Amino acid sequence: MNKAMFIIFGATGDLAKRKLIPAIYRLIADKKIDTFVLVGVAIDEVTVDEILNRAKKFITNIDESIWRQLCACAYYYKINFVFKQDYAALATYIEECEQKHNLPGNRLLYLATAADFFCPITHNVAQSGIIKRHEPNDFIWHRVVYEKPFGHDLKSAHEINTCIAKWLNETQIYRIDHYLTKELVSNIALIRFTNCVFEPLWNNRYIDQVQIVLSESVGIESRGAYYDKYGALRDVVQNHMLELLALICMEAPEKLTGDYIRSERVKVLERVKFVDGILGQYESYIQEKDVRKNSQTDTFAALYLTVNNPRWVGVPFYLKTGKALDKKETVISIKFKQVDCLLLKGCPTESNWLTIKIAPEAHFLLKLNAKKPGRTDELVSIGMEFCHSCVFGPRTPEAYEVLFEEVVRGEQSISVRFDEIEYAWKVIDQISAQKLPVHSYKKQSAGPKELEDFSKKHGMRWRS
Amino acid sequence: MNKAMFIIFGATGDLAKRKLIPAIYRLIADKKIDTFVLVGVAIDEVTVDEILNRAKKFITNIDESIWRQLCACAYYYKINFVFKQDYAALATYIEECEQKHNLPGNRLLYLATAADFFCPITHNVAQSGIIKRHEPNDFIWHRVVYEKPFGHDLKSAHEINTCIAKWLNETQIYRIDHYLTKELVSNIALIRFTNCVFEPLWNNRYIDQVQIVLSESVGIESRGAYYDKYGALRDVVQNHMLELLALICMEAPEKLTGDYIRSERVKVLERVKFVDGILGQYESYIQEKDVRKNSQTDTFAALYLTVNNPRWVGVPFYLKTGKALDKKETVISIKFKQVDCLLLKGCPTESNWLTIKIAPEAHFLLKLNAKKPGRTDELVSIGMEFCHSCVFGPRTPEAYEVLFEEVVRGEQSISVRFDEIEYAWKVIDQISAQKLPVHSYKKQSAGPKELEDFSKKHGMRWRS
Numbered sequence: 001m002n003k004a005m006f007i008i009f010g011a012t013g014d015l016a017k018r019k020l021i022p023a024i025y026r027l028i029a030d031k032k033i034d035t036f037v038l039v040g041v042a043i044d045e046v047t048v049d050e051i052l053n054r055a056k057k058f059i060t061n062i063d064e065s066i067w068r069q070l071c072a073c074a075y076y077y078k079i080n081f082v083f084k085q086d087y088a089a090l091a092t093y094i095e096e097c098e099q100k101h102n103l104p105g106n107r108l109l110y111l112a113t114a115a116d117f118f119c120p121i122t123h124n125v126a127q128s129g130i131i132k133r134h135e136p137n138d139f140i141w142h143r144v145v146y147e148k149p150f151g152h153d154l155k156s157a158h159e160i161n162t163c164i165a166k167w168l169n170e171t172q173i174y175r176i177d178h179y180l181t182k183e184l185v186s187n188i189a190l191i192r193f194t195n196c197v198f199e200p201l202w203n204n205r206y207i208d209q210v211q212i213v214l215s216e217s218v219g220i221e222s223r224g225a226y227y228d229k230y231g232a233l234r235d236v237v238q239n240h241m242l243e244l245l246a247l248i249c250m251e252a253p254e255k256l257t258g259d260y261i262r263s264e265r266v267k268v269l270e271r272v273k274f275v276d277g278i279l280g281q282y283e284s285y286i287q288e289k290d291v292r293k294n295s296q297t298d299t300f301a302a303l304y305l306t307v308n309n310p311r312w313v314g315v316p317f318y319l320k321t322g323k324a325l326d327k328k329e330t331v332i333s334i335k336f337k338q339v340d341c342l343l344l345k346g347c348p349t350e351s352n353w354l355t356i357k358i359a360p361e362a363h364f365l366l367k368l369n370a371k372k373p374g375r376t377d378e379l380v381s382i383g384m385e386f387c388h389s390c391v392f393g394p395r396t397p398e399a400y401e402v403l404f405e406e407v408v409r410g411e412q413s414i415s416v417r418f419d420e421i422e423y424a425w426k427v428i429d430q431i432s433a434q435k436l437p438v439h440s441y442k443k444q445s446a447g448p449k450e451l452e453d454f455s456k457k458h459g460m461r462w463r464s
Numbered sequence: 465m466n467k468a469m470f471i472i473f474g475a476t477g478d479l480a481k482r483k484l485i486p487a488i489y490r491l492i493a494d495k496k497i498d499t500f501v502l503v504g505v506a507i508d509e510v511t512v513d514e515i516l517n518r519a520k521k522f523i524t525n526i527d528e529s530i531w532r533q534l535c536a537c538a539y540y541y542k543i544n545f546v547f548k549q550d551y552a553a554l555a556t557y558i559e560e561c562e563q564k565h566n567l568p569g570n571r572l573l574y575l576a577t578a579a580d581f582f583c584p585i586t587h588n589v590a591q592s593g594i595i596k597r598h599e600p601n602d603f604i605w606h607r608v609v610y611e612k613p614f615g616h617d618l619k620s621a622h623e624i625n626t627c628i629a630k631w632l633n634e635t636q637i638y639r640i641d642h643y644l645t646k647e648l649v650s651n652i653a654l655i656r657f658t659n660c661v662f663e664p665l666w667n668n669r670y671i672d673q674v675q676i677v678l679s680e681s682v683g684i685e686s687r688g689a690y691y692d693k694y695g696a697l698r699d700v701v702q703n704h705m706l707e708l709l710a711l712i713c714m715e716a717p718e719k720l721t722g723d724y725i726r727s728e729r730v731k732v733l734e735r736v737k738f739v740d741g742i743l744g745q746y747e748s749y750i751q752e753k754d755v756r757k758n759s760q761t762d763t764f765a766a767l768y769l770t771v772n773n774p775r776w777v778g779v780p781f782y783l784k785t786g787k788a789l790d791k792k793e794t795v796i797s798i799k800f801k802q803v804d805c806l807l808l809k810g811c812p813t814e815s816n817w818l819t820i821k822i823a824p825e826a827h828f829l830l831k832l833n834a835k836k837p838g839r840t841d842e843l844v845s846i847g848m849e850f851c852h853s854c855v856f857g858p859r860t861p862e863a864y865e866v867l868f869e870e871v872v873r874g875e876q877s878i879s880v881r882f883d884e885i886e887y888a889w890k891v892i893d894q895i896s897a898q899k900l901p902v903h904s905y906k907k908q909s910a911g912p913k914e915l916e917d918f919s920k921k922h923g924m925r926w927r928s
Binding site for chain 2: 186187190191193194195196197198199200201206336337338339351352354364366368369370371373379382383384385386388391392397
């Protein structure tokens, strides 16, 4: 593997602690990197040890000797992201680290910050020479990873993209949605297109509805300053959930590789239309740290969307997400239409459902009708199951570990193309323009009670 | 439940011991009959206790108090099936038993004998008044069950049918294939027609081939006299295996009830054509008791059949059955066609398979392609499973228990209609006319080594 420096902006934040540093630890443990340096960058007055120790508890089954390897190559540098003058010193610091550890100059810059900082940081790292524009085949590479969401609406996304394109080639830019690297998500495309038992059924003739649900049991935790500006629609619907919808809906790409897939996903996002929805906010949200006291930010959203193309016209896509709910899971449920009943009695009351569970554990479940045992023609609903983690072991590589690997390899298929981001924001802007009321809901509940009216109105029932 | 006398002809045989008496025990244990009498009839010089004790070891988890209930109502009567003069005394004996046990006169006569005896026994029981012709709605009923196979070719089946029709109404005749009462077999029709995820795929556009395999590990045991006249084609292909094929292939019946299903099964059997096949005989077969020393009887058969109708034209149906094989199971494997490969590498090497296992344990297995974990687009074959016995408990009613229940209730859907039997014999006669050579094979092997040539020739691989 390439020798590289990892520079994380936002090193004292939630993502670095929970995901990025543990992912780097796993890269070392899995022997996927050897020579590397980690430079954390943030505004806080902390030591690198403090940062590392906070992250340590998010690593399971830690091997102390590997942990010591990581600590020996980790640094912290304090700057103010918007102070141009701080960057020259950072540039020098980075070069010194590289020399000390004999690194050739490859740099992976990870912006684990709010999107507001994407333009100023890119501008400053480019002007100070930390990141240089280069051609795809140059021997030394500089790559910049932009954490989702990319902007907070269509307009801001455009501004950011125009700004960073001034300093970087598209091949250096990684607009990241870590959901796109989750095992099960890449599996969706493969399941659809490599199995004869699903491919012919994947259309409005046989599919009745699709539900995409991303439930979180935690609240916004320490992310108030960020979250209050974004809300659920911008934090997860615009990216994770619309990407899942696009993967479910896309036509077969010519090849199952990066750009072919992205071109097909864009065509889906272009046809997404909002039909109905409700928003919610959990009861004590405004008491959270860094949240405005009169905040109308949505921590919950339930949406009815359609995809207006020949394959999907007439099929409702129900999306639901929320913070502080009664469960934590990400599930796609596909309901197949009912067949004509041939039975005198005991006609199927349950449709066939294909459930693709993405988190917490990965599995597929196919709900079928079968005969009730004994002398009867009555039907019962049975489940055929495949538990991904049971078969492949509990630890398939974590999303962020795969992500780092791909960026170091220069594999751009994990990066979201800007046209995808554009169309996704158009959907969100369309929803925002509705000025939907924000209903209150109890923490650790199933959402606002108005959700029931929504379900009744559309004659549907949530599967999860 | 109706009060009835069960009269078993062939009471000292294998079927009575292994299946019929244990089934009657379970009917009592499950409180499905209370007042009843069992009269065993055969030519052997035995006591009823001997017959009962031989059967006892085929009952698991026996409850002695229930066993005693059965013993208190069981009798044995010795006759020669073809001696007309024996029947008058049997008639008197039966009447006395009925009086003693206060039975109203309902009689279920079970012919667990070779088909050669079907005509003479029916003739004699009718002439002696043991069984009387009556109309469907008469208060007292007499019903006769004919164990499979019904004849040994088309001609003999016709003769038997003509003979018994002289003495009985069709509503009193039960031509039995106990496979038709097996849970999973009745499940096949329901699985096909009540699940949207299978129904649209069930044709030659999506199905590549179907395999129906009925393997037995035991040899012919004490059934030499019977088996040597019949062989595998007549013993199981003509009935069980062609019935399974018909259930897999039939068009949706108007209703999933007896006569509608039978009409659809007939239409399939009418279109079955033999393409190729090999026969086998296990090595020490001719040393078995009651077997001719120069016997060319088939104890193994592998067939390639087609069903020439619009739904199935072009789909091979591979059937395989045998005695003294290396396993004991009944399995239907449905192979779906492969989809176009969209992948650069790691295209599916495995097709999708739906496996319906009928014995020893009942389950469904759907083999799909999924993504190999990690940073790769390679595929692995995964299985989604539903284990019938795991969910519904280890003991769903045994085939013969259901069978007795249905006959007592007068439910004719478990009886095979004579036109089905006719067409099934036409298939067997067509195969017999080929005079296929009979290859030798080792006991507890996978069959004759010529089976490999057969598979190679047709470019197929047996799944079980």
